[in-house]
Amino acid sequence: MTAVTTSLGGVPRVNLMPRSEIARRERDKLVGLWAWLVLVAILVALLIIGGAFTLKYFADQRLAAEQARTNVLLTEVASLSDVSRALATESELAEFRTDAMATDLTWAPVLAKVTSILPADTVLSGYSLAVGGAPQGDDPAVEQGVVGTVSIDSATPLDIVAIIRSLRGVEGVLYADGQSVTESQVNEGRYAYLLNVEFDQTVYTGAYAADEEGDE
Numbered sequence: 001m002t003a004v005t006t007s008l009g010g011v012p013r014v015n016l017m018p019r020s021e022i023a024r025r026e027r028d029k030l031v032g033l034w035a036w037l038v039l040v041a042i043l044v045a046l047l048i049i050g051g052a053f054t055l056k057y058f059a060d061q062r063l064a065a066e067q068a069r070t071n072v073l074l075t076e077v078a079s080l081s082d083v084s085r086a087l088a089t090e091s092e093l094a095e096f097r098t099d100a101m102a103t104d105l106t107w108a109p110v111l112a113k114v115t116s117i118l119p120a121d122t123v124l125s126g127y128s129l130a131v132g133g134a135p136q137g138d139d140p141a142v143e144q145g146v147v148g149t150v151s152i153d154s155a156t157p158l159d160i161v162a163i164i165r166s167l168r169g170v171e172g173v174l175y176a177d178g179q180s181v182t183e184s185q186v187n188e189g190r191y192a193y194l195l196n197v198e199f200d201q202t203v204y205t206g207a208y209a210a211d212e213e214g215d216e
Helices: 019-079 081-100 107-115 160-168
Strands: 003-005 013-015 122-131 144-154 173-183 191-200
Touching: 019 081, 107 122, 107 144, 107 191, 144 173, 160 173, 160 191
Parallel strands: none
Antiparallel strands: 122 144, 144 191, 173 191
16 A cells, blocks of 8 residues: 655655565664664673773782782791891890899909908908899899908907998998907907998999890
8 A cells, every 4th residue: 555645835745665664674773773782782891891801910910919029028037037036046145144144243342342441450351252132123222232241350459340330331331240359360469350241232243234225
């Protein structure tokens, strides 16, 4: 069946194309549109997939680089293990020396404190002194250091009370007192005095004390 179209005021035109052909062309246009849409969708999906693979590739590259760097650092740390052990051993030995030598002292200055108050013609004839404990507090002047007895020998009788008082006033002496007075067994006709004496820890040299500033 043919369709007749009229146009007022113009030249009459007749569309002789069958309706089936018109419908087919419309279907072809619609199929083509959908084909383009599917193609575009595929292209977009491929771009997204490609982008994801690209990002994963670079991420894998960064991960591989970081793993390689980690392996290098672990190798370096392993190479320093001997140094670490040596430093730890040195630290332990230094701590042991500090503890073992905490009571280190020189005897000559200790004995000089006693002889400094002796009268003329009086000598230090002997001593029996023992080192006290290791430092425990912050003030060595109040902690017991060296304790024992000293023997002095004199040609004449001494004012032992005055000597003891003088000895108590010597720096570093915590305590002093008389124990006995006898005739000298070394030099006949002389007098022997035995004194108890106790020194504080200022007599220690402190040469091996831990360096607190260095430890910090």
